[in-house]
Amino acid sequence: MKTPTATPLYYIGLMSGTSLDGIDAALIAIEGDSPPHLLATHAEPMPDELHRLLFKLCHAEQVSFAQLAAAEHAFCQCQAQAVQHLLAPLSVDIEQISAIGSHGQTIEHAPAGHSDGPAYTLQLDNPSLLAELTGCTVVADFRRRDLAAGGQAAPLAPAFHQALFGRADAHQLVLNLGGFANLTWLSSQPTDPVIGFDTGPANVLLDGWFALHQGGRFDQDGDWAASGKIDEALLARLLSEPFFQQPPPRSTGRELFHLDWLRKHLSGQEAAADVQATLAELTAVSVAHGIEQLRIGSGPLTLITAGGGAHNAYLMQRLAYHLPRATLTSPAAYGWPEDWVEAGAFAWLAHQRLHHLPGNLPSVTGAQGPRVLGGIYAP
Ligand SMILES: Nc1ncnc2c1ncn2[C@@H]1O[C@H](COP(=O)(O)OP(=O)(O)OP(=O)(O)O)[C@@H](O)[C@H]1O
Ligand SMILES: CC(=O)N[C@H]1[C@@H]2OC[C@@H](O2)[C@@H](O)[C@@H]1O[C@H](C)C(=O)O
Structure with missing residues (x-):
């Protein structure tokens, strides 16, 4: 060797x-x-x-x-x-x-x-x-x-996250907000196993819905989502998808989460911008739920947030809202900008x-x- x-x-x-x-x-x-x-x-x-x-x-x-x-x-x-x-x-x-x-x-x-x-x-x-x-x-x-x-x-990135962000003096949580979102838990105890899994859709539905109603590839900074109102009833229907309850290991993709999946849950009465706001909420809530699934106590957390979704100011604001104990940081602090x-x-x-x-x-x-x-x- x-x-x-x-x-x-x-x-x-x-x-x-x-x-x-x-x-x-x-x-x-x-x-x-x-x-x-x-x-x-x-x-x-x-x-x-x-x-x-x-x-x-x-x-x-x-x-x-x-x-x-x-x-x-x-x-x-x-x-x-x-x-x-x-x-x-x-x-x-x-x-x-x-x-x-x-x-x-x-x-x-x-x-x-x-x-x-x-x-x-x-x-x-x-x-x-x-x-x-x-x-x-x-x-x-x-x-x-x-x-x-x-x-x-x-996801395969968790092993790299360990090589890059693992520390003996602090636990670390890494979140990737790409088309899909995945989480990695790195304990400061070297004997603890690394945990990582996909939490669900991130930009894939936001991009698809935006392209359909506004044209263009993505909702810059989440401005359109921010102009809408979260529809709690729709959010509950989206969260009823069994994937969100599945214990790790779990991974997903476009075969499950696509625009027809979203349409199946719409009543037809929703304003398009409200759907966009609800999709951002779906990502934020499913990430917060994924962190709960880790059962890592209730103390403060550092969440290193990477991927294109880290540029979506509205999504980041909703994440911060659902994770009051977490400090959201950029991997740029480790010499690796989010993208x-x-x-x-x-x-x-x-x-x-x-x-x-x-x-x-x-x-x-x-x-x-x-x-x-x-x-x-x-x-
Ligand atoms: N300024 C911005 N405002 C809002 N969204 C943004 C911004 N910049 C990038 N994005 C989002 O990030 C997406 C690209 O993210 P990224 O490159 O991390 O995804 P990916 O690598 O294709 O996904 P995956 O990790 O699922 O393989 C864009 O499609 C867009 O939705
Ligand atoms: C099958 C596939 O391509 N999955 C991607 C996708 O994008 C994010 C999430 O879903 C993750 O599971 C994975 O990508 C990263 C690079 C990974 O394997 O860690």
Whole structure:
């Protein structure tokens, strides 16, 4: 087994999350056992045509094999552009990068399978082509090994959260507000297991409802939501979804939470802005409920809040309201601005893979044991 050396090793992480808002690229350095460092970032926008195709795929709309191949090809080219644009302003050559960790694009996530069928999680990705286009080793397909070992295959970021934010002198809670929200509990006691799970939808429904009624990709700062009134009856109907009561390990995706799921709960009398306010409330309440499920006492808490939803001032205000004992902080205090934690996680997971180190946490995903995640595609 190779052990990490003390000379810095460089990795690139590529993350395209469930919000389909583009490809995030992060360059990180890992030196010995020290926490990883974020060196540079780039957000590559997704061409509209690719966004449309991926959106169709994510909603199980029928596409031909040719369209599927076109989506995969365009996605991979967008990833290669992200790498090029990340490195162009830096004095770093691709030869200095140990590997690119590619998450791929989640198309469907069904860790419990469907009606007696096998469990599956599908990420669109073409690591072979990415290795050709970049001339760099690519590590990909991180989730399926955890699934094969009986795990949920998600969330995977908690192991990285532990490497980055874990402290011996204080407990830490990490919240990611992406398309979906996931929580990580890091106890100050090193023998306590890390706990992590998806709490439910975050931006996925907010973005979908906003696009339908206001146009555009998202509700800037949550201004439209703030103009509405929370509909308590609708909120109660939304919260009756059994997922919110499920004990961890649990993970979810667009297969459960989508606009038709929302429509099913509407009476038809609601004002559109009130629905937006209620969706923000759904996220805030389900996160607060997830924290209660952790049973970590009633003392003060620090909640490190990452992901695009951390920019939604209204959502953050509602979170603070439901979590009066929590101090909400930014991961920027640790050198990782909120938008770059997940891309950093997949760079770190590539490092774990190259060094034959586990990438999953069985206490989080429910897998039968720690596993080395992903496959290696040499250039
Ligand atoms: N200024 C802002 N105001 C409101 N919302 C914002 C703002 N900036 C970003 N967002 C939200 O953040 C989303 C992107 O978040 P992020 O990139 O963390 O998601 P993701 O990585 O795709 O999701 P996941 O973690 O589920 O994979 C946008 O779609 C939008 O909803
Ligand atoms: C299957 C999948 O892509 N899940 C995502 C999604 O986005 C947030 C949440 O749901 C989390 O479970 C996961 O992503 C992060 C990176 C994770 O695995 O930790």
